[in-house]
Amino acid sequence: MQEERAHWTSNVGFVLAATGSAIGLGNLWKFPFITWENNGGAFVLVYLLCIAGVGLPIMMAELLIGRKTQKSVVGALKDAVGPAWGYVGAWGVLCGFILLSYYTVIAGWSLYYFARTVGWMAGGLPAGTSLGDLFGAQSANAPLQLTLSLGFSLATVAIVYLGVQRGIERIARLFLPILFGILLLLLVSSFAMSGSGEAIGFIFRPSFSELTPESVLEALGHSFFTLSLGMGAMVTYGSYIARHQSIVKASAMIVLLDTLIALIATVIMFTVIFTAGMQDQVGETGTVGMLFIALPQLFFQEGVVPFGSLLAPLFYVLVALAALTSTISLLEVVTSYVIDEKGIGRHKATFLCGGAVFVFTIFAALSFGSTPGLSTIELFSGKAGWFNTADHFVSNWMLPTGGFAITLAAGWFMTRDATESELVDGTEPGWFRYNVWRIFIRYVAPAAVGAIIISVAFGRDFS
């Protein structure tokens, strides 16, 4: 039996859910690191331009396709453009599946670091602890990795099982304000640290001589990941928008909040790093290192972060909440496809999809080295592990090609009337805005995304 399609209870509920999808490890884990690698300033400015010029128009396109058709990504593209476009939708579902399989593993680490930092709250970091070694040991500990990622997967499944209103929207309404609160607290305390001026200068003072064509493409590539674009997550969330809600305002709000949170997180992290004078070491530990090696150390280092031992567990709560509101959107893409296209009920579909993804999460969880006595794990360890392969494929190929297809669908294949009726609701002078959007979705966005795809084809790696 087909259940009636659920809708967000309100505009705020929808914006919070979509913002929850957008804000995630991309904001807290990837963005600060690539900003560091690309020397801040000019890179951040280019990133802001990419978000406004490419991210925002594609966000509007995905949401409008979802709302118009009231279907999850495969059915939505078939309905909006034509039967063959179902394959583009299926590409998105596959991407959600793969991305979720490894995203959960990093999300699981936040649980581990939460527990450890709570343990250190009273007595501080035990003497002689090397956080680099600790990270290596935890990520190579197979039973621990499986437990953490299973825990995170179960939480994700439980929320998606409850559905759009009682699950996804309710969790977003509850968690996002907590997330904003924690971030604000961390930001205020970072202003009390001596490195904050230097950090802000690094992030916001552009020095264009440092900017390379690669950094421009990296900024562009990241704008897909951070806004959850290119794989139908926003098409799916858009399909739960009721007719009277404005897509334009909601898109602007989601994009703005996501960007703000990425910048605030970066200010906080860099302040801690500059205060401790750790600039030289940060680059060496890589993307994960900043979040799970440098920061925990600095939170507990004498004289760096005021009330650091208290703020450290809170920081990992922040990471976990941000990740959870993203993993639910990833699972929802896959689950809603099964519900809509295969006619399976939500409860059964959630278990099926969650279970299938978890099989691959096992591979990802076991990608970081071996545990003595568990020889099968060797199979997935090291550089060639599922984790790296999947991240490489998703960031370099799947999101940009999916995003490119969306620009073509909304800009070239759908009629002007079809898109205009979704974006202009008659109550506001939307004509000018619509035409600006149309130029961006037809020319600017495909050209920019095309450049990423070409450069990846020539060997550039954005993962």
Ligand code: PFF
């Ligand atoms: N936007 C998320 C982040 O920045 O971490 C990642 C993501 C979530 C991408 C959900 C795609 C998606 F459907």
